[in-house]
Amino acid sequence: DGGITQSPKYLFRKEGQNVTLSCEQNLNHDAMYWYRQDPGQGLRLIYYSQIVNDFQKGDIAEGYSVSREKKESFPLTVTSAQKNPTAFYLCASTQGGRNTEAFFGQGTRLTVV
């Protein structure tokens, strides 16, 4: 089955540690996205990538980093510079073109203690 997989589903980390969230897709989509979701704030774009080896900052990129070495993979690292990292993180992909829908992973809930 084609889809987009995020792992792990739940992640706990100590304050000050970097952590990497995995996102893999087998849909052959060109574009991939990372969103952060907090209650009452909808989805906020962290980073996006429209092609391998290229990515752009979204609206709240500070404290995060990404890479896009393969078309299928778009990992997100939450660094110690992110002031409030506890949140639900969603990865998405699209075929490309503004009329195509986004396919979402199941999300990773990160809790920093």
Added chain:
Amino acid sequence: AQSVTQLGSHVSVSEGALVLLRCNYSSSVPPYLFWYVQYPNQGLQLLLKYTTGATLVKGINGFEAEFKKSETSFHLTKPSAHMSDAAEYFCAASNQKVTFGTGTKLQVIP
């Protein structure tokens, strides 16, 4: 700049009643429009989308939405709510990039 506004962060309806979730967009160019549904601790799933053509679009689970350019709206409706419709619903607009609304949580009362 493009923006999406969803009126009402929480909506409650009785089982069997009409569901109406409101979405308005602001964009210099009419965007493509989408509605997604999210169940707790899961990702978003596409309900329906408007690109071109017929302004009334039908989606999954009996939902439909009508694009009204004059009102810059794309409200989501369902004639009769089911308990299984309880979830959070997001409206999104797409031009150069995709912009999501802040979501509306739908509660269905038995």
